[in-house]
Amino acid sequence: MSKDRLSASRRLDVALALVAQSDYVAAIDVARAAISADAEWDEAHFTLGDIYERAGETENAVEAFRQYLILDPVDRMGAEVRLTLLGAAAMRDRLPPDYVRALFDDYAPRFEISLRDRLAYRGPELLFEAVRPYLPNMLRPLEVLDLGCGTGLVGEVFAGHFDAMDGIDLSPRMINRARAKGIYRTLVAGDITDLPADLGSDYGLVIAADVLNYLGDLAPALRAAHARMKPGGLMVLTLEHGDAFPFDLGPGQRFRHHQRAVLEWVNECGFELVSDELGVLRQEKGNPVEGRIMVARAIDALSVMAGNLVSQSDPDQASGHTLH
Known part of the structure; x- marks a missing residue:
């Protein structure tokens, strides 16, 4: 660490x-002093932007976040997301990978305590309940793909x-952390929109627990999943519910999806909807976060072509029941 970076770090603390x-x-004064000590330190600019935003100084926050992006174009700290929420950047179709x-690398050591104890997270349980009626009749051996597996909470529940x-x-x-649980056959660090060859190609069940919230456009992930599934296999997923079509970015820095858009993506990507329920995924700042728990069946290419020749089902006919 250079002398200037050391001084900047102390001031930022x-x-x-x-x-x-x-x-x-x-x-703000001290953060600006930190930048004076080391103007090339991207984290200092991001922190200054965050402080400006907290203080209600939106224009200064935007300027600081933009300066951060000049220094860190890959955007490890998510400045573009903050700019989007401030109305200063166009909404992208996914959060920067x-x-x-x-x-989540930073979040990993405290992930489960935070979700289970503080946020009352129950996404895996809701997904299991949604797919439980179909499990006895699913073809064996049943191979499962856990998209965005995190520390393995889905593996434990299933x-x-x-x-x-x-x-x-x-x-x-x-x-x-998931590997340490000994539940998974294969674990891969990768992108769910571009599944690597290390994974299988004959899954009877694909599970996506609160991972699609980091994508706006769901089509790439749905197509990638469908390509690795058996015809007739099931995909079960959670999404945060939104009123803006096709999606918007919520204050929690996760995408919220409109029901009609989701149904269109499901149909376009080779699935037919089996069930669509509402449920409380977790608590956030003491408030329940409502989401959709959806089950879709993978159909073969001929069925997809045939389905395109008939009118699409009315999205208002989806069940919309509530899970408690």
């Missing part, structure tokens, strides 16, 4: 301590109901 005390005016990877389970996640550190 002071700025963050002032933020914790809600003294944003003083924090490098940002999501860095976010344990005993499959013959083999593979998992993929952007975060290598999350993968390492």
Whole structure:
């Protein structure tokens, strides 16, 4: 660490301590001093943008986040997401992969405690309940693919109901924690929109628990999953419900999807909808986060072509029941 970077780091630590005390005016001054000590430190610019945003100084926040992106074009800290939420950048069709990877690499050691104990997360349980009626009649051996497997929460909930389970996640550190549980046959660090050859090609069940929230356009992930599934196999997934078509970016930095858009993607990508329920996925700041729990069946190419010749079903006819 250079002398200037050391000085900048110490000043930024002071700025963050002032933020914790809600003294944003003083924090801004100290963060600016940190940048004066090392103007090339991207993290200092991002932190300054965050403080400006907290202080309600939107224009200055936008300027600081843009300066950060000049220094870190791959956007490990998610400045583009912040700019989008501030109305200063166009909405992309997914969150930057490098940002999501860095976010969950950092989150991995406290991931399960945070989700289970603090956020009352129950996505895997809701998915299991949605697919449970179909499990007895599914062809064996049943191979399962866990998209965005994280630390293996889905594997734990579904344990005993499959013959083999593979998992993929952007975060290598999350993968390492899943591997330690001994549930998965194969675990790969990779992108769910471009499944690597290490994974299988004959899955009877694909599970996507709260991973599609980091994608706006769902088509690439749905097509990738369909290409690795048996005809008649099931895909079960959770999504945060949104009212903007086709999707918008929520304040929690996750995409929310409109029901009609999801149904269109499902049909276009070779699936037919089996069930569509509403349920509470987790708590966020004391408030329930409502989502969709959907089951879709993979159909073969001939069925997809035939389906395109008839009118699409009315999305208003989806069940819309609520899971408690």
